[in-house]
Amino acid sequence: MNMMTADSVRPARTPTDQRRLAGARRPVRARVPGAGALLGAGGAAASLLIWEIVPRSGVVSPKYLPPASEVLAAFVERLALQSFWTAVGDTLITWALGLAIAFAAAVVLGFLVGSVPLLRTFTSSTVEFLRPIPSVALIPLAVLIYGTGMQATLLLVVYAAFWQIYIQVLYGVVDVDPVAEQTARSYGLGRWSRARHVTWPSALPYLITGVRLGAAVALILTITGQLTIGSPGLGQSIDVARSSGAVASVYALILATGILGVTVNVGVRAVERRVLRWHTSVRGENTA
Amino acid sequence: MLEVTGLQKIYRDREREVEAVRDLTFQLTEGELACLVGPSGCGKTTLLKCIAGLMEPTSGTVELAGRSVTGPPPDMAVVFQEYGRSLFPWLTVQGNIELPLKEKKLPKKRRGELVAESLEAVGLSGSARAYPWQLSGGMQQRVAIARAIAYEPRVLLMDEPFAAVDAQTRADLEDLIRDLWNRFDMTVLFVTHDIDEAVYLGQRVLVLSSSPTVVQDDVSINLPSVRDQLTTRSDARFTELRTRIYSEIQNAKHTSAAAK
Known part of the structure; x- marks a missing residue:
C-alpha cells in the first residue's frame, strides 16, 4: 500500500483530505542531490543484508522467510519462464x-x-455512500456475475480506480479561475470552446493526480482479484506457488509485483511532467 | 459610439443588498480615449463588467454602436488588471493571442499576420514562442494588450491594467497605450484609480463618486496630443487638472460620508 501513498499524493492543488495525507507522509529530502541516491542505494543494500542474515541466523525460520539470495535466485529463474511473462502480461x-x-x-x-451544480448536489450523497465501499467487498458479486475470468477482476479494478479519478475531476471542473473564464467570455468563446480551452486545461492537474492515485489503486486491485478470485495473472501465480509450497517463488513473485508498482508510478510521473510542464507544480514558482 | 444610460447595479444575497452603482450615464464618441477615475471601491470594475457584457445591470442600458449590449460584444476587447490570471499559462504567447482569432474563424495566414503585427506593436516580437510565465509582469501585460489589439476591437476596455506593475514599467505602458490608440482605430475606455495616470492618458476624464456611484464630473483634458512623461507631467495645466480632479474625489468621499 505504501507505494501508492508515500510520494504519489503530492499534487499542487487537491482536496484537503489528500493534502493532509501527503503532509503526514512526505518523504524527507536529502540536501545534496547525489547524496540522496547514494543513501537510497545504501539503504536498499542494508535491507537485503538484514534479509539475508535474519533467516540464516535462525531468528526467523527460512521455511517462512527464505534468505534474500534464494529469493533473488528464484526471481531470476522465473524471468526465463514463458508462464511468468504470460502472467505479467x-x-x-x-x-x-x-x-x-x-x-x-x-x-x-x-x-x-461537475459542470451542472444541480446534478452535483443531487448525486453527492450517493457518491459519498458508494465511494468508501472497499472494492474487495464486491468480490462475491464479481464472481457471481463473471465467474473467475478476467472480467471479475476488471470489475474491482474499475470500481476502485473510478472514484479516485472521478472525485478529482469533480473538484477540477469547478476550480477555474474566474478571471480566465471572464477573459474567455469577453473574447467571445462559446460554452464548448471554454470547456475545451479553459475548463479542460484548468482541470488537468486534478485529473493527472486522479490518474496517479487511480493507477496505483488499480494495480493493487488487479493483484488482489487475481489472488482471491483466481483470474489469470501474477496474483494467481502467487497463490499457485503458495499452494505448492514454493516459498522462495512466492517471495520472488511479490518482488515482481513491487517492481511493477514502481514502474507504474514512474511512468505516470513522466506523463505528468510532460502534460503539466506549464503548471506551477512542475515548473516551480521561481520565474521572472 | 458607446452609450451608458441610467446604469444601476445592486448585488443581492440572502441577508442584504449592496448598491454598487446607482445611476451612471455617459457617452463616448468614436475614437475617443477616456479615463474613468474614482475612489477605490466605487464600483469601477462593476461598471466595466456591465459594459463588457460580462454582468447584467440591475437596470439601465449599455449600447455599443446603437446595439444593446446583452453579452460580450464581438467588437470589444477587455484588458484585465490580473494579467497573470487572464493569460492562459498552458498556451504560449502566440497561442494566447491566437485563441480568440481562431474562435473568430480567421484563416491561418491572417492569424499569423495579426499575431506578428500586434506583438511588434507592443515591442515583443521575439517572444511568440515563450510561455507567459517566462516573462516579467510588464511583459505579460504587454502580451495581454497584444491579444486585445490582434482581436481588432472597435472599443478597448482596460480595467486598472497597470495597477500591478512597477512605476517605470507603468510609465512605459502608459506611453504604449497612447501610441496604440494613435496607431489603431479604436475607442479606449481606461479605468484607473490613479489621477495622474488618468490625466496623462485621457482626452477626457470621467470622475466617479464613492459608492453608490454616479458620474461626479466630466473633465476635458486640454493638453497637447503628443504627450511625454517629463514635459507633460510638469506642464502647469497638468498640475491644475490633477488638482481639480483630486479635490473632486476628496469632495465625493466627504459628501458620501455625510450622506451616511
Missing part, C-alpha cells in the same frame, strides 16, 4: 484496461456532473 492488461475504462467513465461523468 495478463496483469498489465487487466490493470491498463481497468484504468482506461475508469478514466473514460470518470472524465465524462465528472465533467458532466
Whole structure:
C-alpha cells in the first residue's frame, strides 16, 4: 500500500483530505542531490543484508522467510519462464484496461456532473455512500456475475480506480479561475470552446493526480482479484506457488509485483511532467 | 459610439443588498480615449463588467454602436488588471493571442499576420514562442494588450491594467497605450484609480463618486496630443487638472460620508 501513498499524493492543488495525507507522509529530502541516491542505494543494500542474515541466523525460520539470495535466485529463474511473462502480461492488461475504462467513465461523468451544480448536489450523497465501499467487498458479486475470468477482476479494478479519478475531476471542473473564464467570455468563446480551452486545461492537474492515485489503486486491485478470485495473472501465480509450497517463488513473485508498482508510478510521473510542464507544480514558482 | 444610460447595479444575497452603482450615464464618441477615475471601491470594475457584457445591470442600458449590449460584444476587447490570471499559462504567447482569432474563424495566414503585427506593436516580437510565465509582469501585460489589439476591437476596455506593475514599467505602458490608440482605430475606455495616470492618458476624464456611484464630473483634458512623461507631467495645466480632479474625489468621499 505504501507505494501508492508515500510520494504519489503530492499534487499542487487537491482536496484537503489528500493534502493532509501527503503532509503526514512526505518523504524527507536529502540536501545534496547525489547524496540522496547514494543513501537510497545504501539503504536498499542494508535491507537485503538484514534479509539475508535474519533467516540464516535462525531468528526467523527460512521455511517462512527464505534468505534474500534464494529469493533473488528464484526471481531470476522465473524471468526465463514463458508462464511468468504470460502472467505479467495478463496483469498489465487487466490493470491498463481497468484504468482506461475508469478514466473514460470518470472524465465524462465528472465533467458532466461537475459542470451542472444541480446534478452535483443531487448525486453527492450517493457518491459519498458508494465511494468508501472497499472494492474487495464486491468480490462475491464479481464472481457471481463473471465467474473467475478476467472480467471479475476488471470489475474491482474499475470500481476502485473510478472514484479516485472521478472525485478529482469533480473538484477540477469547478476550480477555474474566474478571471480566465471572464477573459474567455469577453473574447467571445462559446460554452464548448471554454470547456475545451479553459475548463479542460484548468482541470488537468486534478485529473493527472486522479490518474496517479487511480493507477496505483488499480494495480493493487488487479493483484488482489487475481489472488482471491483466481483470474489469470501474477496474483494467481502467487497463490499457485503458495499452494505448492514454493516459498522462495512466492517471495520472488511479490518482488515482481513491487517492481511493477514502481514502474507504474514512474511512468505516470513522466506523463505528468510532460502534460503539466506549464503548471506551477512542475515548473516551480521561481520565474521572472 | 458607446452609450451608458441610467446604469444601476445592486448585488443581492440572502441577508442584504449592496448598491454598487446607482445611476451612471455617459457617452463616448468614436475614437475617443477616456479615463474613468474614482475612489477605490466605487464600483469601477462593476461598471466595466456591465459594459463588457460580462454582468447584467440591475437596470439601465449599455449600447455599443446603437446595439444593446446583452453579452460580450464581438467588437470589444477587455484588458484585465490580473494579467497573470487572464493569460492562459498552458498556451504560449502566440497561442494566447491566437485563441480568440481562431474562435473568430480567421484563416491561418491572417492569424499569423495579426499575431506578428500586434506583438511588434507592443515591442515583443521575439517572444511568440515563450510561455507567459517566462516573462516579467510588464511583459505579460504587454502580451495581454497584444491579444486585445490582434482581436481588432472597435472599443478597448482596460480595467486598472497597470495597477500591478512597477512605476517605470507603468510609465512605459502608459506611453504604449497612447501610441496604440494613435496607431489603431479604436475607442479606449481606461479605468484607473490613479489621477495622474488618468490625466496623462485621457482626452477626457470621467470622475466617479464613492459608492453608490454616479458620474461626479466630466473633465476635458486640454493638453497637447503628443504627450511625454517629463514635459507633460510638469506642464502647469497638468498640475491644475490633477488638482481639480483630486479635490473632486476628496469632495465625493466627504459628501458620501455625510450622506451616511
